[in-house]
Amino acid sequence: MAITPPSGTARRFARVLAVTAAATTALAMTATAQGAPAKPDKKDVKAQVDQLYAEAEQASEKSNAAEEDAKRLQTETSSLQDQVAQGQDTLNRMRSDLATVAAAEYRSGGMDPTVQLMLSSDPAGYLVKARSLAEAGRQQAASLHEVLEQQRRLDQRRTEAGAKLAELETVRDTLARSKQQVQQRLKSAQALLNSLSAAERSQLLAQDAREAHERATRGADRVDLGTQPPASDRAAAAVAAALSKLGSPYVYGSTGPGSFDCSGLMYWSWRQAGVSLPRTSQAQAFGGQRVSLAEARPGDLVIFFHDMHHVGMYVGGGTVIHAPYPGARVRYENVSAMPVAAVVRV
Template sequence: MAAHRKSAHRKPKQRLFTGPAARTAATLALAGAATATTATGAGAAHAEPRPTPAQVKTKVDRLYHDAEVATEKYNGAKEKATATAKALDALRDEAARRTERLNTSRHDLGSLATAQYRTGGLDPAVQLALSSDPDQYLQRAAFLDRAGDRRATVLNGIRRQLTEVARVRARAEEEIGTLTARQADLKRHKARITGKLADARRLLDTLTDAQRADYERAADARHGGGTSHADRAFPRGSAVAPNARAAQAVGFAYGAIGKPYVWGATGPSSFDCSGLTQAAWRAAGVSLPRTTYTQINAGQRVSRSELAPGDLVFFYSGISHVGLYIGGGRMIHAPRPGAPVRIAPLDEMPFAGATRVA
């Protein structure tokens, strides 16, 4: 009985294919292997080739440029959002003041109504007939007439105040809608900037340390050769500014050399390109708009041959970069992330125009 149970649980032997069945199995196996090999080869063929160091550098430069374009749009949206927020605060303050005056007028009207109710229970002719002192009554009646005129004036004032409060509140609602839209613009431009910079970092991470060092050296060469080299090659004061304000702006820019580029920054510890020029001229007592594409219209246009220290110099067809001219074909500017404020030649980027502020 035990032997029977043991045999019942024993695994059956696997039988190997023989004859035609074996040939069929072998054919299927070879076909499957060939299919797997083909699929693997197809996957490898469709794999994206690794970019060369030169391609990485080109793409990174493009991403940095695109990020700067987005930065200037962000700066413009932020400037508008800030102005809208201030306007909204002013409207809310005005609405509160007008509402307080309206409530005071309503209180005055209530006091008048109460006084007239207490004295106005009888017809005026009856009151005159029953009065023991007609002269006193007539004086009181004249006072009530004046009070009636005053009530009419108060009522008209309340109507006007209600209209003004409603107008101010409607404008505030419009500003709220505008502010919401501009905050959405800010968020969109910020996402574009951070996305471009993240893409640039990922591409740079594909380079070896030596290749990345080569890229940084090449970028330094394009942007003026680095701060220390620029200082040695073009000493401060080698060109004279046309007036005191321009000299102050140039002096501020020299003082900012070496400070980091940070998108959206206007100083004092970091700058983006238009933030640097705005801060430089603010130090000279001149208020510039925030963005490159508005700064170019902030003064008198001058040709490249007419440039003088303190002039704003602009680059690219979209007016997406700006620097402060210091003479000798050079400028001080905030180039890009990872490249601090420095002196650079005008020829490093496509020149788009120049403006003389003062």
């Protein structure tokens, strides 16, 4: 499969996404000769907004991961707590049974066995009973051992449950911070966009969509996905599901069916094929077999950027389908428009 090298527009697009946070100073309002603030430049606004969206997506993927961890830990904690409760009931019954046996022996007298044999009118019968008592003693010792072992297991489960609860609390703190970071970046991005007129905002959005279309079509009338078959029947089903969502809006944390974030689109599409992917782009990067970009086939996941915070699905012809960022919709993109970190065959 031939991969079209990045065009000048694509390289500019990639650079825009990689602008550092320091670039936000470029929009500082400068005074004119009369002291009035200068009108913000659309290119500067776009660069900063793209950077903020990239940072928001990074925080969103962390949030998605923390949310999945929280669900898992909650389930594990509930299971351990149930085990502790059941174990305590079992231990209470075992202790009660042991106490009943001990009380019965105490009431029987505790007389020395030799004396009991001398006083017995039926020594042979007593010896049979003595052997039974010895066996009962061994069983009682075994019961005591079981009680102690049950206590050990119960203490272990309590320790595990406590550790899970502490871990769950830490994950919930991470989730709250990540969500706050997402909202902060989105708020900053919206403030920048609000510095432009409504017409300018519409122009920016339309220009971005147009440039993405041009990259995907390479100047042709429509996107050519080629004739390369998917890697499997399930991959074909996942591709069909993803393509059915072209034009759906991007929403952070969403897994469909009406809106998606980048990893949410992959997660939903593969679910329609009967496959459960990990929730985040970073986890999806390790959710299958790694292949080279030159070996990519429809249905493969393409992980972008060095920190793997974005993902799309390869659909053929050097093209991916992905959910880009807030305000944009699920669309095609040239696979070379963003730095590829990994290609994964599910």
